[in-house]
Amino acid sequence: MKFLILNGPNLNMLGVREPGIYGTVDYEGMVNFVKEGCAAIGVETEFYQSNHEGSLVDAIQSALGLYDGIVINPGAYTHTSIAILDALKAVALPAAEVHISDVTKREPFRQISYAGMACQVHVIGQGIAGYVQAAAQLKAQIEQQ
Ligand code: CA2
Numbered sequence: 001m002k003f004l005i006l007n008g009p010n011l012n013m014l015g016v017r018e019p020g021i022y023g024t025v026d027y028e029g030m031v032n033f034v035k036e037g038c039a040a041i042g043v044e045t046e047f048y049q050s051n052h053e054g055s056l057v058d059a060i061q062s063a064l065g066l067y068d069g070i071v072i073n074p075g076a077y078t079h080t081s082i083a084i085l086d087a088l089k090a091v092a093l094p095a096a097e098v099h100i101s102d103v104t105k106r107e108p109f110r111q112i113s114y115a116g117m118a119c120q121v122h123v124i125g126q127g128i129a130g131y132v133q134a135a136a137q138l139k140a141q142i143e144q145q
Pocket of ligand 1: 005013014015017073074077100101
């Protein structure tokens with residue numbers, strides 16, 4: 001099983017600022033942690049991060065036929081991007097939404113998730129471990145089908 005792990009804007013800044021919200025592990029450290037955690041549950045991973053909405057849409061479209069599922073943390077585009085929602089719906093791959101922080105306890109503008117509307121799995125507020133939890137839940141759902 002092979003998943004594409006997508007990260008949106010500013011997630012390349014992990015570990016650099018706001019450690020109280022996003023933790024102290026940097027982007028490369030997160031990639032290594034998630035890659036190893038996913039390998040341990042039998043999931044192969046490839047990673048892509050972009051600060052650009054259209055590039056994320058392109059990556060979602062390119063996933064069709066290459067991956068069994070998508071794990072996505074769209075960053076702030078979570079709360080604004082119907083283009084990412086539409087791309088996830090267009091490819092119709094099994095998809096999981098991850099948020100490192102607990103967005104449910106943050107500002108009102110973070111309370112809507114457009115991308116999440118196309119996801120079967122939602123893992124919120126579990127730090128970077130949430131990516132591995134999301135991959136495990138998505139794998140279990142795919143195997144049940
Ligand atoms: O909790 C999450 O994973 C978020 O998707 C992160 C986004 C935020 O806009 C969402 O509401 C929730 C922001 C990512 C920014 O990451 C930073 C990392 C280090 C320093 C500053 C920002």
